[in-house]
Amino acid sequence: MSFRDFLHNLASLPKTFRDSFVRHGRPTTDRTRSQMVMSNVFLHIHSTRIHRYTLRKTFTFGLGIIAAASFFILLVTGVLLMIYYKPSVALAYDSIKDIQFIAPGGRLIRNIHRWATNVMIVSVLFHMARVFYTAAYKETRSFNWLIGIVLFVLTLGLSFTGYLLPWDQLAYWAITIGSNIAASPRELTDLLGITPYFDPGGLMKTLILGSEEIGQEALIRFFWLHCMVLPLALVLFLSAHFWRVRKDGGLSRPDNISPEELEGIEQDEDANSAFDKAPQKTYGLMCLVRGTSPAVGRGPQDTVPSWPTLFVAETALFMLTLAIVCILAYFFNAPLKEIANAAVPENPAKAPWYFLGLQELVSYSAFMGGVGIPSITLLGLALIPYLDREKQSLGHWFDNSQGRYVATASLVYATCVTVAMLVFTVKFGWLRNWFPHISQLVILLINPGTVLVALFAFWSLRYMIKFDSTRIAAIGLFTCFIVSFVILTYFATIHRGPNWGFYWMPSQWPVH
Amino acid sequence: MSKFFKILIIVCAAVTTLVLTWEAWRENLSMDWRKYQNKYKNELIGMAQTEQQRKFADDYEIKLRQIVLPKLDRADRCISCHVGIEDSRMNNHANPIKAHPGNYLETHDINLVGCTSCHDGQGRAIIAVAAHGRGEDQYWETPLLKSPFIQSNCVRCHSNGPSQAQAYNHGKTLFQQKGCVGCHKISEAGGVIGPALSDIGRASFHAKMPIAANRERLLNQFDGNVNLAYLFEAVSEPKAQPKDSTMPTMEFSEEELTAILVYLKSLSTQRSMMEIGDRPQALAANLNSPPTTDSKIRTNPTSALSSRGQQIFTKACVACHTIGSGDRVGPDLKGVTSRRDKTWLKSFIQAPNKKIENKDPITMELLAKYKTPMPGLGLTPEDIDEVIRYLKNPQSAQLIPSETSPASPDNKSSAANRIDIKKGLALFQGSQRLLNEGPACITCHDVRNKAVFAGGRLAKELTQSFFRLREAGMTAILKDPPFPLMRAAYQNNVITADEATALTAFLEQVTKEQGDHTQSDSAPKILFSGLVGLALLFGLYYAAGLGRKRETVNKSIYDRQIKSTNRKGIL
Known part of the structure; x- marks a missing residue:
């Protein structure tokens, strides 16, 4: 008998295994689809049903998913790179060369890692802009916006720490610039003459590098941050970020959605009739608690099960990201210059591209560019949901025609002001050129960077008064900063050459 | 809508797979070195005459080849493409499977020297463009060099x-x-x-x-x-x-x-x-001395060979032996080839320890006379032959440095000035690092000198060393240690000429002072200062406890209780 049982068990192995794995039937009914999501630890971070509005392609452009997908790609490729990489000054460069030349698949994996980084940074930036412009940071979602800001900083930190690891000239001098930016509070403390007693800039730099110079200490520190601390932190915050999206009721959406907006998106007929009769249904108690039981104001109208619609879309975005980075990685090698040499400075030494806007500002005033303006920006970003608490309809790009007008006007204004400021600075110089003996304190307070910030603040304030709306003022200010960031980054990448001089093209740079 | 995403998934999956396959093909099958090695293999098969050669050619493996030289910081994969480089039959083939022209590889063993030591280029690369490193966009400091x-x-x-x-x-x-x-x-x-x-x-x-x-x-x-x-x-x-x-x-x-x-x-x-x-x-490197331009390649084999023997002598022997300048640590070797049998000489140089172990009579006699046993030098039999040939006919014996003859030991001591002695002391003690980061002498050696405190006992005590070795011998040992342990210690961190001079000056001073001062042992000093320290420490402990209560805090309460119970007569 037992032999027959054995044969029977063997035959039904696939089925019993599947049953033990998913514990419910195939996801063919709404019930099993929901169970599919709820009973899976990885999927349950989504809600079981999502609103059809969320699936509009032009609403999110999938930016958050692309950012998360590129992070996942980075995790996998990064773990693979760690097999060959040796975090030692003597071996690091050679190990990268070996990865590039002889490690199986090494070239592609390293290139994918490099390209996915750029995709991640760009998509994180755009994702932030999307959330801002659709007013998705409001009401219940304000704390998630804060988590998003933390994730943004972690992303930049991860990319920055990874920059040093190849230990080539590019890495070495980019990190030199980066760590000098960290030391920029010295400009202020020097001015006040308190550097010997109170030196936060020097402390910060030493903390980052583990020594005065970039060497083995810095390398191992960056390796540790890049491979252990920051990824773990990012995974934690990312989980919280996702979870809160679910707990905050999915993505933001307007109160009244016109049928045209949902055209072409799957729908679930049953969902619209489920609570027709009694929309004010109260749910049963899950346990005995004080207070009223949770009531739902609205039935599941216009929702669809997450499985499969949302997951298909997410998979598609993941695959799209993967395909894009694969193509880029095949054709464009990640840069690798000569081995790091402290005796031969790169000229110009440029920070990683996303910090070049800052480096441009640092060239005006180290403190303001390196600490002052970035702190103001980050603080401003973090406080947006707390300072702008206007009730409004969510989920529309630029809210309405008024918002659209302000955004466009700010785009034009910021472009003009930034370009004019750059042209003026390149052409005529700044205070130091006119009054050679002027106090540095004056330059610290009045330089192209601070003037731009002042002009933007003024612009935004004008809108706040004119339209009597904090939201409009926020749109104006945010647009100005984004536009200015893009222009400064472009300018510093293309038009800055040796000794931070102005050149139309890199090919015009002098040699020697 | 969902259909759009499904198509997107399929398209992207196809693209990704395509790229991955493409890269796998590029990396594994289309590399140039593979083509060259196949070409070489075909040449081998074509040239094979005997059965054995044919088998060898058939078994020739197509694989990535490299010469790894950790000491030279090199991993040269050039031979993955330049696969016939050591095969003289490939002389007339076109690059890259051509053999190395000339007979350079006979004197420059490719497995010891590698390729980039002479040719530059990027040894780690396996693609021609990157390996040769030519052009503005290759980011390689040492592109391939051509003759001259x-x-x-x-x-x-x-x-x-x-x-x-x-x-x-x-x-x-x-x-x-x-x-x-x-x-x-x-x-x-x-x-x-x-x-x-x-x-x-x-x-x-x-x-x-x-x-x-x-x-x-x-x-x-x-x-x-x-x-x-x-x-x-x-x-x-x-x-x-x-x-x-x-x-x-x-x-x-x-x-x-x-x-x-x-x-x-x-x-x-x-x-x-x-x-x-x-x-x-x-x-002997000296950048400032211009060489003679008309120096021709020496063709006389005997002179070349004897100069090789001379080189070995200068390197390994001169620290202890002279030729015609009298005994030093070891005997004067003038005419040693006629004094001793050649085979004995050879076996003695090869393994002096064995001779001592076997109680070889000549060796025991020498040991009795000179006290210091000769160390094994680790020379190859060929090298020993060269040295013996040189000893037989030391035409250029006067070239061997022996400025200080034993007869006038102090004629240079005035030159050893204070600074050198001071520096020598610092180097000896390790308070100043050796330039090439070799270990400080004190780790293994000791001298009896009041400036030096308890050196190591691993190697010879050096108080009298200068008396035995003199300057030339001392400098030679320091620059190129003949003793196995010391050689191992300083092989990769050579003592520089300056340091050798300073150390020699210091050791000379030590030898000289030895005559003036009686031997002072530091052991009593240590004992005395230790006892004083102990007394002080105990004194401190006592002082710290001076103001403290000597009895338990509740003694008065306890006493009172005892007193009252006694009075009540309970106990």
Whole structure:
């Protein structure tokens, strides 16, 4: 008998295994689809049903998913790179060369890692802009916006720490610039003459590098941050970020959605009739608690099960990201210059591209560019949901025609002001050129960077008064900063050459 | 909607798979080295005459090949493409499977020297473009060198430049003759009007590059070697960059220009001698002495061979032995070949310890006379033959350094000035690091001197060493230790000439002071200071406890209770 049982068990192995794995039937009914999501630890971070509005392609452009997908790609490729990489000054460069030349698949994996980084940074930036412009940071979602800001900083930190690891000239001098930016509070403390007693800039730099110079200490520190601390932190915050999206009721959406907006998106007929009769249904108690039981104001109208619609879309975005980075990685090698040499400075030494806007500002005033303006920006970003608490309809790009007008006007204004400021600075110089003996304190307070910030603040304030709306003022200010960031980054990448001089093209740079 | 995403998934999956497959094909099947090795294999099969050769050819494996030389910091994969480099039958084939021209590989074992030690280029790369490193966009400091520029790398091992490196030697002479040295400094010698050139051979790529107008022309001229192109421009058109240069345009013939370039390319401050060339020559390195230009390749085999024996003698023996200058630590070796049987001599040099173990009568006699046993030197039988041949006929014995004859031990002591002695002390004790980071002497050696506190007992006590060795012997030992342990310790961190002088001066001083001072043992001092310290410590403990209560805090309560119970008569 037992032999027959054995044969029977063997035959039904696939089925019993599947049953033990998913514990419910195939996801063919709404019930099993929901169970599919709820009973899976990885999927349950989504809600079981999502609103059809969320699936509009032009609403999110999938930016958050692309950012998360590129992070996942980075995790996998990064773990693979760690097999060959040796975090030692003597071996690091050679190990990268070996990865590039002889490690199986090494070239592609390293290139994918490099390209996915750029995709991640760009998509994180755009994702932030999307959330801002659709007013998705409001009401219940304000704390998630804060988590998003933390994730943004972690992303930049991860990319920055990874920059040093190849230990080539590019890495070495980019990190030199980066760590000098960290030391920029010295400009202020020097001015006040308190550097010997109170030196936060020097402390910060030493903390980052583990020594005065970039060497083995810095390398191992960056390796540790890049491979252990920051990824773990990012995974934690990312989980919280996702979870809160679910707990905050999915993505933001307007109160009244016109049928045209949902055209072409799957729908679930049953969902619209489920609570027709009694929309004010109260749910049963899950346990005995004080207070009223949770009531739902609205039935599941216009929702669809997450499985499969949302997951298909997410998979598609993941695959799209993967395909894009694969193509880029095949054709464009990640840069690798000569081995790091402290005796031969790169000229110009440029920070990683996303910090070049800052480096441009640092060239005006180290403190303001390196600490002052970035702190103001980050603080401003973090406080947006707390300072702008206007009730409004969510989920529309630029809210309405008024918002659209302000955004466009700010785009034009910021472009003009930034370009004019750059042209003026390149052409005529700044205070130091006119009054050679002027106090540095004056330059610290009045330089192209601070003037731009002042002009933007003024612009935004004008809108706040004119339209009597904090939201409009926020749109104006945010647009100005984004536009200015893009222009400064472009300018510093293309038009800055040796000794931070102005050149139309890199090919015009002098040699020697 | 969902359909759109499904199509997207399929398309992206297809693209990804395509790219991955493509890369796998590129990386595994389409690499050039694979083609070259297949070509070589076919050649082998075609040439095979005997069954054995045919089998060898059939078994020839197509794989990535490399020479890994950790000490030289090299992993040269050049032989993955240049696969016939050691196969003389490939002489007439086209590159890359061509054999190495000339007979260089006979003297430069490719498995010890590698490829990039001489040729430069990027050894780790396995794609021709990256490996040769030519062009502006390759980001490689040392692009491949062609003849005659390859001569500039001879000095990496042969510090004075071998006589065969004619262009190099010519360039070196020109540098002196044409007055370059008047303005340009190399290491310590030369003028300061122009930039120092000590490190110009390693001029960083991209920082030093011909001006835009010259770039393309010069890069073509020098096969895309940016460094050579820059050097050429700097010598032939000094005014090109910087424009305000005061350097006059020199009149050089084409040949002279090349020679100068070879010499300039060889200059580097990071020239740590590679452990594969002739070390005595390397130690005699002196950049400032111009070589004789008419030096011809020596063809006389006996003179070449005996000079090899001489080299070994200078390296291994001279610390203890002289030829005709009297006994030192060991006996004077003048006429030793006639005194002793050749086979005995050979076996003795090969393994002196064995002779002692076997109680060989001659050895025991020598040991009784000279006290110090001879260390095993680790010479190969061939080397020993060379040395014996040299000892038989030491025509150039006077060349062996023996300035200080034992008869006049103190004629140089005045020269050993205070500073040297001080530095020597510091180096000996390790309070000053040796330049090449070798271990301090005190780790193993001790001297009886009041300045030195308890040295190591691993190796010989050196108080009397100077008396035995004298300056020449001492310096020779320090520069190139003959003792196995010491040799191992300083093999990769050579003691520099300066340090050797300082240490010798110090040890001379120690030997001299030994006569003036009685031996002072530091042990009583340690005991005494230890006891005093202990007494002080206990005193401190006592003092710390002075103000404290001597009894338990509740003693009064306890006493009271006892008293009352006693009174009540309970107990």
